[in-house]
Amino acid sequence: MKHIVYLSRAVRPLSDQDLQELLAQCRRDNARNGITGILFYSHGNIAQLFEGEDVVAETLFDKIAQDGRHSHVQKLIDRPISHRSFADWHMAFHPIEPAGFEALQGFLLPQHVPAPPETLSIADATLVELVRLAVFGPAAAAPDTATPA
Amino acid sequence: MQEQHLQDILRRLPAGVATLEGPELRYSFVNEAFARLLNAGELLGRTVAEVPGPWPADLLGVMQQVYRTGLGHVAKACPLCDDPTARDEGVYYDVTLEPICAADGTVSGLLLFVVDVTVQEQARQRTHELAIETRRLDARLRVLSETAPQITFTIDAAGRCEYVSPQWYFFTGQPRTSDLNAIWPLLIHPDDRLRVLYQSEAARNSGTGWSYEYRLRRHDGQYRWMLSRALPELHTAATPPLHWHGALTEIHDQRELAEALRRGEAELRFLADSIPELIWTASAEGFVEYYNQYTGDYSGLTTAELGPTGWINLLHPDEQAGAARQWVHSVATGEEYEGVFRMRRHDGRYRWHIIRARQLTDGQGPRWFGACTDVDDQHRLRQVLQTQYDELAQANRDLDTFVYTASHDLKQPVLNLRGLFDELRRTATFHDPEKTQMLVMVDEALTQLDLTLQELAATVRDQRGLSAPVEELDVRHVAEEVLLGLRVQVQQSGAEIELDTDEAPLLTYGRANLRSVLHNLISNALKFAHPDRTPHVQIRSFRTADGHPGLQVQDNGLGMVLPDEPAAVFQPFTRQHPHIGGSGVGLYLVQRIVSSRGGRLEVESTVGEGTTFTIYWEEGTAADHV
Numbered sequence A: 001m002k003h004i005v006y007l008s009r010a011v012r013p014l015s016d017q018d019l020q021e022l023l024a025q026c027r028r029d030n031a032r033n034g035i036t037g038i039l040f041y042s043h044g045n046i047a048q049l050f051e052g053e054d055v056v057a058e059t060l061f062d063k064i065a066q067d068g069r070h071s072h073v074q075k076l077i078d079r080p081i082s083h084r085s086f087a088d089w090h091m092a093f094h095p096i097e098p099a100g101f102e103a104l105q106g107f108l109l110p111q112h113v114p115a116p117p118e119t120l121s122i123a124d125a126t127l128v129e130l131v132r133l134a135v136f137g138p139a140a141a142a143p144d145t146a147t148p149a
Numbered sequence B: 001m002q003e004q005h006l007q008d009i010l011r012r013l014p015a016g017v018a019t020l021e022g023p024e025l026r027y028s029f030v031n032e033a034f035a036r037l038l039n040a041g042e043l044l045g046r047t048v049a050e051v052p053g054p055w056p057a058d059l060l061g062v063m064q065q066v067y068r069t070g071l072g073h074v075a076k077a078c079p080l081c082d083d084p085t086a087r088d089e090g091v092y093y094d095v096t097l098e099p100i101c102a103a104d105g106t107v108s109g110l111l112l113f114v115v116d117v118t119v120q121e122q123a124r125q126r127t128h129e130l131a132i133e134t135r136r137l138d139a140r141l142r143v144l145s146e147t148a149p150q151i152t153f154t155i156d157a158a159g160r161c162e163y164v165s166p167q168w169y170f171f172t173g174q175p176r177t178s179d180l181n182a183i184w185p186l187l188i189h190p191d192d193r194l195r196v197l198y199q200s201e202a203a204r205n206s207g208t209g210w211s212y213e214y215r216l217r218r219h220d221g222q223y224r225w226m227l228s229r230a231l232p233e234l235h236t237a238a239t240p241p242l243h244w245h246g247a248l249t250e251i252h253d254q255r256e257l258a259e260a261l262r263r264g265e266a267e268l269r270f271l272a273d274s275i276p277e278l279i280w281t282a283s284a285e286g287f288v289e290y291y292n293q294y295t296g297d298y299s300g301l302t303t304a305e306l307g308p309t310g311w312i313n314l315l316h317p318d319e320q321a322g323a324a325r326q327w328v329h330s331v332a333t334g335e336e337y338e339g340v341f342r343m344r345r346h347d348g349r350y351r352w353h354i355i356r357a358r359q360l361t362d363g364q365g366p367r368w369f370g371a372c373t374d375v376d377d378q379h380r381l382r383q384v385l386q387t388q389y390d391e392l393a394q395a396n397r398d399l400d401t402f403v404y405t406a407s408h409d410l411k412q413p414v415l416n417l418r419g420l421f422d423e424l425r426r427t428a429t430f431h432d433p434e435k436t437q438m439l440v441m442v443d444e445a446l447t448q449l450d451l452t453l454q455e456l457a458a459t460v461r462d463q464r465g466l467s468a469p470v471e472e473l474d475v476r477h478v479a480e481e482v483l484l485g486l487r488v489q490v491q492q493s494g495a496e497i498e499l500d501t502d503e504a505p506l507l508t509y510g511r512a513n514l515r516s517v518l519h520n521l522i523s524n525a526l527k528f529a530h531p532d533r534t535p536h537v538q539i540r541s542f543r544t545a546d547g548h549p550g551l552q553v554q555d556n557g558l559g560m561v562l563p564d565e566p567a568a569v570f571q572p573f574t575r576q577h578p579h580i581g582g583s584g585v586g587l588y589l590v591q592r593i594v595s596s597r598g599g600r601l602e603v604e605s606t607v608g609e610g611t612t613f614t615i616y617w618e619e620g621t622a623a624d625h626v
Ligand SMILES: Cc1cc2nc3c(=O)[nH]c(=O)nc-3n(C[C@H](O)[C@H](O)[C@H](O)COP(=O)(O)O)c2cc1C
Pocket: A022, A025, A026, A029, A030, A035, A039, A046, A048, A050, A060, A063, A064, A065, A067, A069, A070
């Protein structure tokens, strides 16, 4: 198994509709392919960590890297792991119309993203913190300590 | 029949046909197209002059002239402007005027033949306009291509130059008459020539454009870097292009600049790589992009293995979380980063480093520049110095104690001496007055001795703060301070220290006194540790049954033989274990301090098992002494 982290820029801003479609497609395909992790999106900035079996993860990265919706895909790490740190796949962004999103499976408001899992090494957890910072900026980046249940 | 047939054809002809008779030019035949054209009702029998028609005014004159002279005329592309529909649409006609001659050859009338040439005329006009536009574009293109700083060119599929803008001659200094195709390749730098010819040909063969750089000889003989870019002129996708148009831009200065930057960067890297210090740069987002050579040497890891946040892995596990948190904070705020951490070397040893990083903005935007400086030797030196300092401080304290004790212990003998002397002076008589004088001198000497002893004791007491006023003390706090001072001994002996002050956390006492007591008892416990087991020292602040505070220090060390006379343990210079260093005054001092403040010191010990000291701070006889 391995995990991969990358940063990228959307070619044009993604609408609520675009994001919702991406969320639905990724939830479906990732569940099928045993891919878990988290994706951050804000103002055209994209970052994603995903984990899965080597071949699956590599194939997915190649596919994502060629996706025309974004460019400047910069792989930050690509490393073997002994166990998963994420139970599921989530996507965190600020919808323009948040009303319908809260109930969506796999959706998170950026301020509700939990701190990186303990199972990640401190160096990798720091990487996740930094990509979160890079995507959402310092104001929204602080992990939500008072997440309502 | 024939005649009828002909008339029919004439009538339906799409061109206008009419005949005019007599010098007054009266209509004698009009076909349908003509009648439509004039749109003036019945024409037959009326003169041309009566029906104004759409003719240009001068055509009437021309008709009369044809009639007179018998010479035909064709008026080309006449706008028949009185036709309301024709006017709007810009309809044009060729009007042919032919004389009709009688048998005798004299002119008896005119034949009018009017053909709609609008389409032809429009095409002609368009062609004309296009020609003008083309000339205009051509002029514009020429001005542009001749004033732009670039050299522009057109090359055919065989690679022959069809056009080159005058800048080429200006740049190369070649005469206008020179054979472009022969000379151009010769002006390319020999090192670039083959490559350029190959690249150009490859592009032409594949029908694509090109973009490459090469050096071209300038008029002054200098080779200058040029960027050649060209695109094929494509008309349809199916046919291969016949021409390539392009521009040649001088990029020498940019290239030099880029080269200088590259060199500068390379020099910096070289510099960074030759420094025996861990150096790295990170993006504005905090991802390390470059580690210098030494980082690899030190850690034994490659840049890829380290990764964008891999330096954190090098830190001591206890320090990683704090260092990482601090780094995320710095990246979020742009604040400088600084910390002292242990970093793992390739052999697994940790060495102390100061890690510093600053965000600076260079040509490529903000970046982080970091350095990890090895301060391990300084750190160790400091520890050695600290140990030496602690030892010196201890010796100093011991000496003070010695002086204090000595002065105290000499007090009694002096007192006795004084008593004996007074007795002597009272009972003895001297006949020699000089001897009496001696008595006075001895008296003075004794007084002096007494005073000196008192001052000695007072000086030590004041210096050590043993006579300082009491205050409310946090026992745990003071004990931790003392342990900090003894941390080297604690570390070296690997002792486990247990500190429990819950029962009596506070004590009203002299601060220096409490510190001195704790210091002596704990350092004793560490000093007389049993070599076969981990030293275990329990420090407990407690209360007696009647509520008085006490302190117990218990160890599992060598233990000692307690003499029958318990006080002996506390005699100065009594050393239970001669092989272990120390002046032997520590316990004596503890006892003096405790008893001088009205307390009591007890000891229990079993050889080979350990010793327990118990202090009752307030009990004893001299409570009023405090
Ligand atoms: C930013 C971004 C992240 C993506 N993440 C995933 C993902 O986690 N899982 C996934 O299956 N597809 C992801 N995709 C979509 C893939 O690039 C691709 O469009 C999708 O897998 C469908 O590919 P296919 O039609 O070739 O099967 C992502 C696309 C973008 C632009």
